[in-house]
Amino acid sequence: MTDLKIKGLTKAYGAGATVLDGLDLTVPGGALTAVLGPSGCGKTTLLRIIAGFLRADAGSVTIGGRTLAGPGVHLPPERRRIGIVPQEGALFPHLDVGRNIAFGLTGLDGAARKARVGEMLDLVGLAGYGDRMPHELSGGQQQRVALARALAPRPQLVLLDEPFNALDSALRTGVRADVRAALRATGATAVMVTHDQQEALSTADLVAVVRDGRVAQCASPQEVYHRPADPWVAAFVGDAVMVSGTAEQGTAATALGPVKLTDSRPAGRGAGLVLLRPEQLRLSDAGSAVAQGTVTDVRFYGHDAMVTVAVDGLDEPVDVRVPGRAPVAPGGRIGIQVTGDATLHPVPVPDGAQV
Numbered sequence: 001m002t003d004l005k006i007k008g009l010t011k012a013y014g015a016g017a018t019v020l021d022g023l024d025l026t027v028p029g030g031a032l033t034a035v036l037g038p039s040g041c042g043k044t045t046l047l048r049i050i051a052g053f054l055r056a057d058a059g060s061v062t063i064g065g066r067t068l069a070g071p072g073v074h075l076p077p078e079r080r081r082i083g084i085v086p087q088e089g090a091l092f093p094h095l096d097v098g099r100n101i102a103f104g105l106t107g108l109d110g111a112a113r114k115a116r117v118g119e120m121l122d123l124v125g126l127a128g129y130g131d132r133m134p135h136e137l138s139g140g141q142q143q144r145v146a147l148a149r150a151l152a153p154r155p156q157l158v159l160l161d162e163p164f165n166a167l168d169s170a171l172r173t174g175v176r177a178d179v180r181a182a183l184r185a186t187g188a189t190a191v192m193v194t195h196d197q198q199e200a201l202s203t204a205d206l207v208a209v210v211r212d213g214r215v216a217q218c219a220s221p222q223e224v225y226h227r228p229a230d231p232w233v234a235a236f237v238g239d240a241v242m243v244s245g246t247a248e249q250g251t252a253a254t255a256l257g258p259v260k261l262t263d264s265r266p267a268g269r270g271a272g273l274v275l276l277r278p279e280q281l282r283l284s285d286a287g288s289a290v291a292q293g294t295v296t297d298v299r300f301y302g303h304d305a306m307v308t309v310a311v312d313g314l315d316e317p318v319d320v321r322v323p324g325r326a327p328v329a330p331g332g333r334i335g336i337q338v339t340g341d342a343t344l345h346p347v348p349v350p351d352g353a354q355v
C-alpha cells in the first residue's frame with residue numbers, strides 16, 4: 001500500500017493570487033479520496049502538481065516515501081508511476097481499445113501485453129471489446145477504457161479528473177460504481193477531483209474539502225456530512241439548516257427546540273451555530289411542536305420533497321426534507337421537530353468564506 005503525502009503545497013500563477021496556500025493532504029494507501037471544492041478553489045492545480053505537469057512554488061509530494069516533488073526535486077510525469085483518467089476519457093482516437101490500454105505497457109513482450117490487456121478489459125467489464133475503436137463506444141464505456149489504460153501499468157497512484165462529468169446522470173451512477181469496484185479490486189490508491197457533492201459522498205472512502213487553496217476537512221463521507229468542520233463545509237457538502245443555539249450540558253436551546261449535541265467536539269459549549277440537515281427535521285401538526293411556522297415553498301424531487309418553512313422567531317426560513325410526497329402546501333401552518341444530534345460551531349463564519 002502506498003500513501004500519498006502532500007505537505008505545505010503552495011502555488012500562484014505568475015503574479016496572480018495564491019491558488020494553493022500551504023495545502024496538506026494525506027491519502028492512505030488503497031483509499032479513494034475525493035477532492036471536493038467549488039470552482040476555482042485549486043483542485044485541477046493540485047492534480048497537475050501531483051502528476052508533475054506543473055511545479056509548485058513550495059511544499060512536497062511523496063508516494064510511499066518516494067519524493068516526487070519537493071525542494072530541489074521534480075520528477076518528470078513519466079517517472080512518477082501515476083495513472084491518469086482525464087475528464088472525457090481522452091482515448092487515442094486512431095487506436096483500438098486494446099492498443100489504447102496497452103499504450104503504457106512498456107517492457108512487456110507481446111504475449112504478456114495481450115494478457116494484461118485482457119485482464120484489464122475483464123476488470124472494467126468490457127471483455128471482448130479490444131478490437132473496437134473509441135468512437136464505437138458509449139461515453140461510459142470510454143471512461144471505463146480510460147480507467148483500464150490508467151491501471152494497466154500498475155501505477156502507484158491513479159488520478160481521476162472529474163471523470164464522470166461528460167456522462168448523463170442515468171449513466172453516471174453505474175459507471176461510478178464500476179470505477180469504484182475496479183479501483184478496489186486492484187487496491188489502487190486514487191485521488192478523484194470533483195465539484196459534485198453527491199459524487200464525492202457516494203463514491204469515495206475519504207472526502208477532502210478544499211477551500212481557498214487549503215483542505216478545510218478530510219474525513220470519511222459520513223464524518224464530513226454529519227460532523228462538518230465548520231459552517232462553510234456544512235453548507236457546501238449537502239443542504240444545511242443553521243440556527244443559533246446556546247449549549248448547556250450537551251443540549252443546545254434553539255428556536256427549533258432543544259437539540260442534542262454531538263458530545264466530543266470542544267466547541268460544543270456556549271453560544272454558536274447549530275448545524276442540522278433538512279432530513280433531521282420532522283413536520284408535525286401545528287400546536288403539537290415546540291417550533292411552529294408557515295410553509296412558504298414545496299419542491300418535489302420524486303423520492304423526497306423539500307419543504308421551506310418560515311419558523312416563528314427565526315429570521316431565516318428552514319428547509320425540511322420529507323420522504324415521498326409532501327403532505328403540505330404553501331401557506332399552511334405546521335409544527336417542526338428536530339431528531340438526532342448536531343454540531344455546534346462558534347460564530348461568525350471565517351473571513352473570506354463563501355458558500
Ligand SMILES: Nc1ncnc2c1ncn2[C@@H]1O[C@H](COP(=O)(O)OP(=O)(O)OP(=O)(O)O)[C@@H](O)[C@H]1O
Pocket residue numbers: 013016019037038039040041042043044045046195
Ligand atoms: N494557467 C493558469 N494561469 C493563470 N491562472 C490560472 C491558470 N490555471 C488556473 N488558474 C487560476 O487558478 C485558480 C484555480 O484554478 P483550478 O483550475 O485549479 O481550479 P478548480 O478548483 O479545478 O476549478 P474548476 O472546478 O472550475 O475546474 C482559478 O482562479 C484559475 O483561474
